[in-house]
Amino acid sequence: MLKGRSLMKFFELRAEGLRHREISRVTGHSRNTVRRYLRDEAGKNEAARAPRRSKLDPFREVIDELVAQGLYSAPAIATTPHPSWL
Numbered sequence: 001m002l003k004g005r006s007l008m009k010f011f012e013l014r015a016e017g018l019r020h021r022e023i024s025r026v027t028g029h030s031r032n033t034v035r036r037y038l039r040d041e042a043g044k045n046e047a048a049r050a051p052r053r054s055k056l057d058p059f060r061e062v063i064d065e066l067v068a069q070g071l072y073s074a075p076a077i078a079t080t081p082h083p084s085w086l
Helices: 004-015 020-027 031-043 057-068 074-079
Strands: none
Touching: 004 020, 004 031, 020 031
């Protein structure tokens, strides 16, 4: 993994208008390495993914209610009947 100066050199040379092949000649790194780092840096500006739904989301309200009653352990919750489970 490249760090610091090498990586900054890639971006400086790219800003000057050099192509991947020219950047690889100047820096001594392979074309694929140059391309990968430039592509990965460009991808960081993309929007983040939406968080996935949890399997417990349908039961979130019931779980919060039981925790508010002081039931924290799974055995205690399992032995306590809840109206939504019937």
